[in-house]
Amino acid sequence: xxxxxxxxxxxxxxxxxxxxxxxxxxxxxxxxxxxxxxxxxxxxxxxxxxxxxxxxxxxxxxxxxxxxxxxxxxxxxxxxxxxxxxxxxxxxxxxxxxxxxxxxxxxxxxxxxxxxxxxxxxxxxxxxxxxxxxxxxxxxxxxxxxxxxxxxxxxxxxxxxxxxxxxxxxxxxxxxxxxxxxxxxxxxxxxxxxx
Amino acid sequence: xxxxxxxxxxxxxxxxxxxxxxxxxxxxxxxxxxxxxxxxxxxxxxxxxxxxxxxxxxxxxxxxxxxxxxxxxxxxxxxxxxxxxxxxxxxxxxxxxxxxxxxxxxxxxxxxxxxxxxxxxxxxxxxxxxxxxxxxx
Numbered sequence: 477x478x479x480x481x482x483x484x485x486x487x488x489x490x491x492x493x494x495x496x497x498x499x500x501x502x503x504x505x506x507x508x509x510x511x512x513x514x515x516x517x518x519x520x521x522x523x524x525x526x527x528x529x530x531x532x533x534x535x536x537x538x539x540x541x542x543x544x545x546x547x548x549x550x551x552x553x554x555x556x557x558x559x560x561x562x563x564x565x566x567x568x569x570x571x572x573x574x575x576x577x578x579x580x581x582x583x584x585x586x587x588x589x590x591x592x593x594x595x596x597x598x599x600x601x602x603x604x605x606x607x608x609x610x611x612x613x614x615x616x617x618x619x620x621x622x623x624x625x626x627x628x629x630x631x632x633x634x635x636x637x638x639x640x641x642x643x644x645x646x647x648x649x650x651x652x653x654x655x656x657x658x659x660x661x662x663x664x665x666x667x668x669x670x671x
Numbered sequence: 672x673x674x675x676x677x678x679x680x681x682x683x684x685x686x687x688x689x690x691x692x693x694x695x696x697x698x699x700x701x702x703x704x705x706x707x708x709x710x711x712x713x714x715x716x717x718x719x720x721x722x723x724x725x726x727x728x729x730x731x732x733x734x735x736x737x738x739x740x741x742x743x744x745x746x747x748x749x750x751x752x753x754x755x756x757x758x759x760x761x762x763x764x765x766x767x768x769x770x771x772x773x774x775x776x777x778x779x780x781x782x783x784x785x786x787x788x789x790x791x792x793x794x795x796x797x798x799x800x801x802x803x804x805x806x807x808x
């Protein structure tokens with residue numbers, strides 16, 4: 477029988493985020509994955525990779541050898557400095573090109589890290605390399621204002637207000653009418669002491 | 672060092688079109704003993720100021736608001752002679768905002784995201800500097 481997922485205020489919030497999010501302890505062992513992990517695994521044939529099967533496993537075992545030093549240094553830096561860090565990476569399947577924005581935060585509830593993976597683009601390989609269009613209609617409200625998280629800089633969808641996307645075009649060149657909000661994930665990662 | 676006089680509850684009006692940001696500021700300020708009023712637009716803030724039964728010591732205004740901007744709100748408050756100081760908040764830098772809003776300078780500006788301590792420090796500093804010396808004693 478698989479163990480239950482331990483609840484906390486932060487984990488309850490992270491369950492609602494459609495980005496794939498996991499927590500690591502100080503030894504970089506996986507201690508939590510949100511529901512989006514299971515959704516992603518199920519959609520991509522990840523039978524046997526349900527989140528409960530991963531707890532206690534070393535995250536470095538799932539990272540290609542050529543990249544382990546890079547991530548060891550990056551994760552170590554966040555652990556020691558308590559400052560967040562981010563980068564973009566590709567995680568494609570044989571049929572689909574995907575790129576993600578990874579943001580790594582110090583865990584405000586327990587020693588360790590919170591790793592947030594936001595989808596930038598998902599499309600057939602025939603369109604490789606094209607990033608998410610800065611689709612104003614998807615992000616701008618009736619007044620033309622685009623809400624961006626002041627912490628992670630993801631943009632909020634107008635019709636699916638719980639969904640925050642990493643839009644490279646908005647980060648490279650911020651749109652003119654931006655209102656700075658804070659997404660629920662950053663709110664609880666950054667201001668946990670307030671709640 | 673100046674400290675708020677015992678029993679003198681200070682009221683702050685928070686003007687931001689984002690519920691999460693207003694809620695966060697309310698939580699931080701309330702836990703430090705301030706009374707907090709909220710408005711989701713400058714128009715609502717002006718209406719609230721007109722009808723408020725208590726005096727407001729500080730307005731915290733997002734620079735980028737739908738309709739009347741935070742800068743225009745500050746200008747209207749000044750023109751009305753309210754004497755209410757304004758703390759501007761924005762995700763943009765102070766330099767960027769100052770190009771559109773000449774009243775913005777470092778002492779009255781806080782960039783999002785901000786820490787609870789930096790917010791409280793800014794609020795105390797502005798309220799103190801706008802309080803007549805005789806009232807501080």
